Amino acid sequence: MNKNSLYSISYGLFVLSAREGEKDNGCITNTAIQVTSEPTQLTVAVNKGNYTTGMIDRTGKFNLSVISEASDFSLFERFGFQSGRDVDKSDGFQDVKRSENGILYVTQNCNAYLSCTVVNKIDLGTHIMFVATVDDGDVLSREPSMTYAYYFANVKPKPKPTASSGRVWVCRICGFVYDEEKEGTPFEALPADWVCPICKHPKSDFELMNKQ
Ligand SMILES: Cc1cc2nc3c(=O)[nH]c(=O)nc-3n(C[C@H](O)[C@H](O)[C@H](O)COP(=O)(O)O)c2cc1C
Incomplete structure (x- = not known):
């Protein structure tokens, strides 16, 4: 098999955030996708090793902030290259608001957010795939969504x-x-x-x- 064929699939990029007790956290993911309209459901697959994965598994709630092309590498550094197990990722980060579900979403360099409730989960070995209904959401800007290809070509050093x-x-x-x-x-x-x-x-x- 030519593994490069997999790199032709297009993906968006998201900050997947959760709140457990007083702890806010989130990670970068490229695996969110809307799967049904009635009801509005999406799936997101995240590695079991991510701290965010356990938080979502235990609380059944998350937000997705859709990263736009306006974002620079610092958002990825903060949420994608360190773990909430070791650091407080919201420390000194002003670009957030709390949605009705109490979870933070990213207000700058993201063009929308969605608030979700887990209705099902599938154990994929290394990852858990959460199936969730979309309870709420809003558009934050008209900037185009960032794709994984755009990230590699223009954002990642x-x-x-x-x-x-x-x-x-x-x-x-x-x-x-x-x-x-x-x-x-x-x-x-x-x-x-x-x-x-x-x-x-x-x-x-x-x-x-x-x-x-
Ligand atoms: C561009 C990019 C894409 C990523 N995509 C995913 C992904 O689809 N699934 C995943 O589990 N982790 C993905 N990661 C890695 C997590 O964001 C990273 O391991 C993060 O530090 C986990 O944080 P946490 O332990 O606080 O949850 C990605 C990271 C980057 C930089």
Whole structure:
């Protein structure tokens, strides 16, 4: 199979947010899609390792903020490259409001938000797919929605030419850089079930940046 065929599928990008007790959190996802109109339902599939996934599983509620082309990399850094397990992602972040369900949504550089209630979930092994009804939502701007392709072409910083004398591998999904010199282990020597620490995709989604 030519794995590149999968990269032809188009995706949007979203901040998926939840609230549990007094804890607000969210992560970047590209897997939200409307699946029915009557009732209005959508699905979102998220890795079980994401802190947000557990919060949604336990509370049954989430918001989706639809990221627009106006967004820069800082939104992805905040919500996609660190975990709410370790940091408070809302710390110092002013671009949010609370919707009626009590959960934060992103007001800047997002063109809409949706408030959802989980009605079903499917265990997909590495991920949980939540099926949810859309209870509420609003349009925030007329900026076009950002696609995954737009993110890769215009937003994600290009890997810099590395001064590393070791080989450098880059995750084709999220852009995480694995520098063999820094990590101390050759990429091929990592266990077969090793996954990207950021997006949790497998080793097969990495490519070698500096062939030697
Ligand atoms: C561009 C981009 C797309 C991502 N897409 C997904 C996705 O579709 N599903 C997923 O589970 N994680 C995805 N991630 C990774 C999570 O956003 C990331 O692991 C996050 O730090 C999890 O935060 P949490 O532990 O606070 O939930 C993506 C990250 C980026 C930067």
